[in-house]
Amino acid sequence: DIVMTQSPDSLAVSLGERATINCKSSQSILNSSNNKKYLAWYQQKPGQPPKVLIFWAASRASGVPDRFSGSGSGTDFTLTISSLQAEDVAIYYCQQFYSLPYTFGQGTKLEIK
Amino acid sequence: EVQLVESGGGLVQPGGSLRLSCAASGFTFSVYWMLWVRQVPGKGLVWVSRINGDGSSISYADSVKGRLTISRDNAKNTLYLQMNSLRAEDTAVYYCVRSGDGAFDMWGQGTMVTVSS
Secondary structure, three states: OOOEEEEOOEEEEOOOOOEEEEEEEOOOOEEOOOOEEOEEEEEEOOOOOOEEEEEOOOEEOOOOOOOEEEEEOOOEEEEEEOOOOHHHOEEEEEEEOOOOOOEEOOOEEEEEO | OOEEEEEOOEEEOOOOOEEEEEEEEOOOHHHOEEEEEEEOOOOOEEEEEEEOOOOOOEEEOOOOOOOEEEEEEOOOOEEEEEEOOOOHHHOEEEEEEEEOOOOEEEEOOOEEEEEOO
């Protein structure tokens, strides 16, 4: 199984400041045949289902503010929130869909400092 | 409206059975892979099972293989999860999820399954 490890487990950032969440996969999730990275990022607020933020590691989902961005290589990925807003308080998960079983990171809890 | 609505959760005794349903609307259900993902309250997300558009390709997490069965009825735009031989560790919120281009792009609100005597 591919293990997804996020860091940090929790993060407190001031409003308007940058928040960075890291995600490392135990093996490459880059498909060299199509040059796509099989990684997505989700945001989950209390009492709600997860919502996709980023697909194919770096593409922003429809309706997601442009302060959210994704980047990364074959095994190391980053979700960046360029200017934290109050509504961004949530738990963030990375997820690989390169191979079964699909696996998620343990989650990063983002709070306001 | 594009949505997924789960139903069928509840309290069941260990060893019991339950069938979850997920009604899809607002999109062409039959062309999408669909999945079940579960989450113990306060914990992380765990993939359970997936099924392709015509139901000919199915996969399960090892922890549920042989006990949970995914299926779909494209005429009714409905996804199912038959849950047998339930254990305490199956207690979780079960989400019905659509697999889109590059991510799981649509999630239902979830249905709670509690396995307890």
